[in-house]
Amino acid sequence: MEAGNNFKQWKKQCLSKLDFSKKGSVDEDIENIVSFINECHNYFTTSSCSGRIILIDGESDNTEVQKQNCSWLFVTHQKCQREDVLAGLRKACGDAVFKFEPFVLHVQCKQLEDAQLLHSVAVNSGFRNSGITVGKKGKIIMAVRSTHCLEVPLSHKGQVLVQEEYIDYVVQVANQKIEENQKRIERFHSCLLAAVGAGEAFGKDRVEETKAEPVYTRRRKRGQEKTDSKNASPVQDDVILQNDDEDSLESGLHLFCLETY
């Protein structure tokens, strides 16, 4: 099948691209998973996020649920503290929302059977909303997803609506979710390793003796700091591969760059 023949070419192109995400690198907690997958014959990752707690400031009176004009007040891929949220809220002008978003991973697969195998791994690890997309050009993407979430409005038109004790509590809830999320990631990694023997899908690509470090030649613009800083960025961050049937793989690539091809 033409798509199968193209797979190697697609992988080579993808892994040689720059990381266009705002963060510019794979999240630490999933580096091992991403690199493992990219070393396998029949897979490569196209986008990822280990999971995060964020505070975003949206426009008030915006009836569009997809708030396009948001700024990020705070983001972390680890547990957070009350003070992080309070500090963020002090800068809020609109409708601030405190959110937890779970691990997301998009993997392009050589064949449908490869996607099915990876899908089993994802579901068995607790990522029950995972699913496969098959584009018109034959590109097969397996998306690791879960329903695990938290979304808590905290201010409206810049006015904080809750007391600090409530913020304490939602921070605690979000931290529990990050913790559970981490357990699922570890479970996913274990299942992935266990699946290595399951078939040639997980056979490894040749890896050069000198392991390539991620190479990002694209410099950040002056004044644009890492995503975890207070210089916030719009919502569409480093993770969003929209599984559309135009087979677009160019949104938010997190790549572990290999020089094997």
Added chain:
Amino acid sequence: MEAGNNFKQWKKQCLSKLDFSKKGSVDEDIENIVSFINECHNYFTTSSCSGRIILIDGESDNTEVQKQNCSWLFVTHQKCQREDVLAGLRKACGDAVFKFEPFVLHVQCKQLEDAQLLHSVAVNSGFRNSGITVGKKGKIIMAVRSTHCLEVPLSHKGQVLVQEEYIDYVVQVANQKIEENQKRIERFHSCLLAAVGAGEAFGKDRVEETKAEPVYTRRRKRGQEKTDSKNASPVQDDVILQNDDEDSLESGLHLFCLETY
């Protein structure tokens, strides 16, 4: 392919089964979509929920994020009022959480191409987290999903943590989400109808002159009222098809029963 040959049989079996969901019927807002799909050659629905606003009471000090022991304090598939939430909270003993959950639909498809077509319809309608599952026995499921959500803790160990003004606000936010959800459902329905000419996948099954009404012979147990009532039920309700690779289709079936087979 054997799976393709089995499709007619699977469809017949599925459509003749009882609806085991607590509600016992397809949600009104999506009856037309469900019936349309079930009249098509290459598809049948296995579970659905039009979207809902719920207030659930979970066990406190339960570090398991998936709170297994929850009771439902309130549920609606339409907009809600502040008083609904306040009334529910008065009965809360543990950690009450106010949630919005979007439209979910699971459709078994005859061939992968049929799933791809339906997937395009779903994504174009705004359900961007939709995805396909292909089970070991060849069962192909397309799940319509979105990330659209709201999850707001309101009480901890039975103590309400917020003021009524905040509840007013989150009710307003949830109602906006239900409204947006409804627009997406309508968009999905329109796209579905537009796709009718796209191929034989959407060719219609023969429908008997006398349209079959949903037939549910399984009576509710005494005292067990509809889901929307105050006699709450555990969280696992009428929607949950877990896309696992055991190809289980028996959780939470919502069926529009046809007597065409």
